[in-house]
Amino acid sequence: MSNPSLLILPGDGIGPEVMAEVRKIIDWFGAKRGIAFDVSEDLVGGAAYDKHGTPLHDDTMAKAQEVDAVLLGAVGGPKYDVLDFSVKPERGLLRLRKEMDLFANLRPAQCFDALADFSSLKKDVVAGLDIMIVRELTSGIYFGEPRGIIEEGNERVGINTQRYTESEIDRVARSAFELAMKRGKKLCSMEKANVMESGILWREVVTEVAKDYPEVELSHMYADAGAMQLCRWPKQFDVIVTDNLFGDLLSDAAAMLTGSLGMLPSASLGAPMANGRPKALYEPVHGSAPDIAGQAKANPCACILSFAMALRYSFDLGAEATRLEAAVEKVLADGVRTADLLNEEGITPATTSEMGDAVVAAL
Amino acid sequence: MSNPSLLILPGDGIGPEVMAEVRKIIDWFGAKRGIAFDVSEDLVGGAAYDKHGTPLHDDTMAKAQEVDAVLLGAVGGPKYDVLDFSVKPERGLLRLRKEMDLFANLRPAQCFDALADFSSLKKDVVAGLDIMIVRELTSGIYFGEPRGIIEEGNERVGINTQRYTESEIDRVARSAFELAMKRGKKLCSMEKANVMESGILWREVVTEVAKDYPEVELSHMYADAGAMQLCRWPKQFDVIVTDNLFGDLLSDAAAMLTGSLGMLPSASLGAPMANGRPKALYEPVHGSAPDIAGQAKANPCACILSFAMALRYSFDLGAEATRLEAAVEKVLADGVRTADLLNEEGITPATTSEMGDAVVAAL
Ligand SMILES: CC(C)[C@H](C(=O)O)[C@@H](O)C(=O)O
Numbered sequence: 001m002s003n004p005s006l007l008i009l010p011g012d013g014i015g016p017e018v019m020a021e022v023r024k025i026i027d028w029f030g031a032k033r034g035i036a037f038d039v040s041e042d043l044v045g046g047a048a049y050d051k052h053g054t055p056l057h058d059d060t061m062a063k064a065q066e067v068d069a070v071l072l073g074a075v076g077g078p079k080y081d082v083l084d085f086s087v088k089p090e091r092g093l094l095r096l097r098k099e100m101d102l103f104a105n106l107r108p109a110q111c112f113d114a115l116a117d118f119s120s121l122k123k124d125v126v127a128g129l130d131i132m133i134v135r136e137l138t139s140g141i142y143f144g145e146p147r148g149i150i151e152e153g154n155e156r157v158g159i160n161t162q163r164y165t166e167s168e169i170d171r172v173a174r175s176a177f178e179l180a181m182k183r184g185k186k187l188c189s190m191e192k193a194n195v196m197e198s199g200i201l202w203r204e205v206v207t208e209v210a211k212d213y214p215e216v217e218l219s220h221m222y223a224d225a226g227a228m229q230l231c232r233w234p235k236q237f238d239v240i241v242t243d244n245l246f247g248d249l250l251s252d253a254a255a256m257l258t259g260s261l262g263m264l265p266s267a268s269l270g271a272p273m274a275n276g277r278p279k280a281l282y283e284p285v286h287g288s289a290p291d292i293a294g295q296a297k298a299n300p301c302a303c304i305l306s307f308a309m310a311l312r313y314s315f316d317l318g319a320e321a322t323r324l325e326a327a328v329e330k331v332l333a334d335g336v337r338t339a340d341l342l343n344e345e346g347i348t349p350a351t352t353s354e355m356g357d358a359v360v361a362a363l
Numbered sequence: 364m365s366n367p368s369l370l371i372l373p374g375d376g377i378g379p380e381v382m383a384e385v386r387k388i389i390d391w392f393g394a395k396r397g398i399a400f401d402v403s404e405d406l407v408g409g410a411a412y413d414k415h416g417t418p419l420h421d422d423t424m425a426k427a428q429e430v431d432a433v434l435l436g437a438v439g440g441p442k443y444d445v446l447d448f449s450v451k452p453e454r455g456l457l458r459l460r461k462e463m464d465l466f467a468n469l470r471p472a473q474c475f476d477a478l479a480d481f482s483s484l485k486k487d488v489v490a491g492l493d494i495m496i497v498r499e500l501t502s503g504i505y506f507g508e509p510r511g512i513i514e515e516g517n518e519r520v521g522i523n524t525q526r527y528t529e530s531e532i533d534r535v536a537r538s539a540f541e542l543a544m545k546r547g548k549k550l551c552s553m554e555k556a557n558v559m560e561s562g563i564l565w566r567e568v569v570t571e572v573a574k575d576y577p578e579v580e581l582s583h584m585y586a587d588a589g590a591m592q593l594c595r596w597p598k599q600f601d602v603i604v605t606d607n608l609f610g611d612l613l614s615d616a617a618a619m620l621t622g623s624l625g626m627l628p629s630a631s632l633g634a635p636m637a638n639g640r641p642k643a644l645y646e647p648v649h650g651s652a653p654d655i656a657g658q659a660k661a662n663p664c665a666c667i668l669s670f671a672m673a674l675r676y677s678f679d680l681g682a683e684a685t686r687l688e689a690a691v692e693k694v695l696a697d698g699v700r701t702a703d704l705l706n707e708e709g710i711t712p713a714t715t716s717e718m719g720d721a722v723v724a725a726l
C-alpha cells in the first residue's frame with residue numbers, strides 16, 4: 001500500500017517559514033513512528049502569482065484534488081494589494097476551498113493554560129476555554145451570484161449575494177452536530193434570522209437536522225448577540241455553527257480572545273473521497289504577517305497543530321495527534337517562547353526554528 | 364415659535380420602563396431650563412403589532428417623518444418569534460430607519476470609569492476607552508433585492524443581496540470624516556475588500572472622500588481583522604466607519620467590551636430637513652431584555668443618554684447634553700447602581716425609577 005499523500009502549499013509571508021518547521025515534524029513521524037507521507041510541495045497565493053500570473057495554477061488545483069490532504073501556510077501581502085481582484089492571493093485560497101468543496105471549516109478557539117495571561121480578557125474569563133466554531137466555507141456571500149461592480153444610472157454599484165440552499169445548510173449542520181456529540185453535546189447556531197431570509201432558512205434547516213441528534217442541546221442566537229456573548233463569557237459555548245461571513249468575523253474574534261492567536265490551527269473538510277478520507281485542507285488561523293516575515297520571528301505552532309488536525313481528521317491517527325499536541329503544550333510549559341508569546345522585556349525570544357526544534361525534542 | 368417636537372416610541376420589553384425615566388428628564392429640562400418639547404407618544408414593534416397587526420402603523424410612520432426627532436426604546440420579544448418575517452417587531456424599526464433614510468448610525472463605545480471593572484477585558488485595555496462606530500444603516504444586505512426564500516429544483520434557497528451605490532457610501536463616509544474632525548482625527552474603514560466587490564467599491568469611495576479631509580488619518584482594515592483588533596486593543600481606534608451588517612456585529616462587540624452595555628446610547632441620522640435639523644432617531648444600544656421586563660430592574664441610562672445625543676445632534680444643545688451626561692456620570696460615581704451595574708452580592712440595587720430620580724437629582 002502506498003503512503004498517504006500530503007500537498008504542502010507554504011504560500012506567502014511567514015507561510016514558508018512556519019511550514020519548514022512542520023517539515024521537521026513530518027520527518028520525525030516518518031523516522032520515529034513509521035508514519036510516512038508522500039509529500040509534494042507547490043505554490044499558492046502571491047508566490048503562485050509571481051511565477052504563473054495566477055494565485056493558483058490549474059496543475060496545483062488538480063494535485064490538491066488528488067492528494068489525501070493539503071497543508072497550507074498563509075496567503076497575501078501588501079505587495080499584492082494593487083492586483084486586480086481576480087488574481088489577488090486570496091483568490092487562490094478561495095478557489096481551493098470552493099473546488100475541493102470544503103464546506104466545514106473547523107476552528108477551535110482554545111486558550112492554552114500557559115498563555116491565559118496574553119488575552120486582553122480577564123484570566124477567569126478565558127482560562128480553560130475550549131470551543132469549536134464550525135464555519136460554512138463554500139457558499140454564502142463569498143461565492144453567491146450576481147456579484148461585481150456595475151454601472152447604474154451615473155454611478156457604480158457594488159453587489160454581492162448571500163445564497164444558501166437547504167442542502168448546503170444541512171451538511172454543515174450535520175458536521176457540527178457530529179462534533180458536538182464527541183464534545184460537550186451543546187450546539188449554538190448563529191445567524192440574523194430577524195433581518196435576513198437566508199438566516200430564517202438557516203435556522204429552519206438546523207432545527208430540522210437537530211431531530212437526528214436528540215442528545216445535543218441546540219440553541220439559536222443572532223450573530224450580533226453572538227459576537228457580544230463571545231466577548232462577555234465565551235465559556236457558555238461548546239460548538240458554534242454559522243455561515244461563511246459570520247464565521248469569518250466570529251472565529252477571528254474568538255481566536256483573538258483566547259490570547260493564543262499564534263497557536264490556533266484550522267481544518268477545512270469536504271465530503272469523503274473514494275478511500276473514505278474527507279477532502280481536507282489544514283491551515284493556521286493567523287495570516288501571512290508581512291510585518292514579521294523573513295525575520296525568523298514567526299510562531300510555527302499554529303501550523304504544527306494544523307498538521308495535528310490532519311493526523312486526526314484525515315488519517316485517523318487521533319493518538320498521534322494528541323501526542324503532537326501534548327508536545328506543543330510541553331514546550332510552552334517549559335517556557336520556550338517565540339516573540340508573540342512574550343510580554344516581558346529582556347527575555348530573548350526563541351526563533352521560528354528553535355521553536356520547531358523544541359517541539360521535535362518534546363516528541 | 365413652536366417648541367421642537369419629539370416622538371416617543373417606547374416599544375417592547377423594558378422599552379416603556381426606561382422611557383418613563385427619560386420623561387422625567389424631559390420634564391426637568393422644560394421646568395428648570397426652559398427647554399420645552401412637544402412630546403407625542405406612539406407604538407412600535409410588538410406593541411404596535413398587538414394593537415394594529417403591524418409593527419409600525421402608517422400613521423406612526425407619517426408622524427415620525429414630521430417630528431424633529433424620534434426617541435425609541437426597544438423592540439422584540441419571544442412572544443413574537445412565531446410571527447411571519449414581514450410583521451416581526453424588528454420590521455417596524457427597520458421601516459423607520461429606511462423610510463426616514465437614517466443612513467448614519469452613530470454608536471459610541473465608551474467605557475465609564477466607574478464601570479471599567481465590569482468589562483470581561485482587563486482594566487488597562489478598556490479604561491478610558493472612547494471610540495465612535497459609524498454604521499451605514501439604510502442599505503447593504505439589510506435591504507438589498509432580490510431577497511427571500513425561493514424554490515429551486517427540489518429544495519429551498521435563502522437569498523439576500525448586499526448592494527451599495529457610490530453615493531450611499533459617500534454620504535456615510537462624509538459623516539464619519541466630519542465626526543473624526545471633531546474628535547481624534549483618525550478614521551478606520553472596515554470591509555472585506557479581499558472577498559467582496561461591494562467592499563472594493565466601499566474602499567475606493569472612502570479613499571476618494573478622504574481627499575476632502577486631508578487632516579484625518581485614514582486607514583483600512585478587513586472586518587475580520589477589525590473584530591480581532593477591537594478585542595485586542597480597542598484604544599487604537601478613534602472613529603470606525605463600516606457597512607450595515609459588519610456594523611451590527613462590530614458595534615455590539617465593542618459595546619460589550621466596554622462593560623457599559625446598559626449605558627450606551629445611539630443616534631441614527633439622515634439628511635437635513637427644511638428646518639436644518641437632520642432626520643433623527645435615538646435609541647439605546649441594548650435590546651428589549653424580555654428576561655427582566657416588568658421587574659423594575661432595567662437601567663434607564665442608555666435611553667437617557669440617547670436623549671442627550673438628541674440634545675446635541677438634533678437641537679444643537681451641546682452644553683445641555685454635556686450637563687446631562689455629567690449628571691449620569693455623577694450618579695455612577697455616587698454608587699447608585701441598577702442590578703446590571705453590580706457584581707457584589709448583598710447590595711440592594713436601585714430600581715429603574717430610583718436610577719432615573721437620581722439622575723434628575725444630579726441635574
Ligand atoms: C484570506 C481570506 C480570504 C480568508 C477569508 O475571508 O475567509 C481569511 O480571513 C480566513 O478567515 O481564512
Ligand SMILES: CC(C)[C@H](C(=O)O)[C@@H](O)C(=O)O
Nearest residue numbers: 194195224439453456457611
Ligand atoms: C433589532 C435588529 C433589527 C437590529 C439590527 O440588526 O440592526 C439591532 O440588532 C441593532 O443593531 O439595532
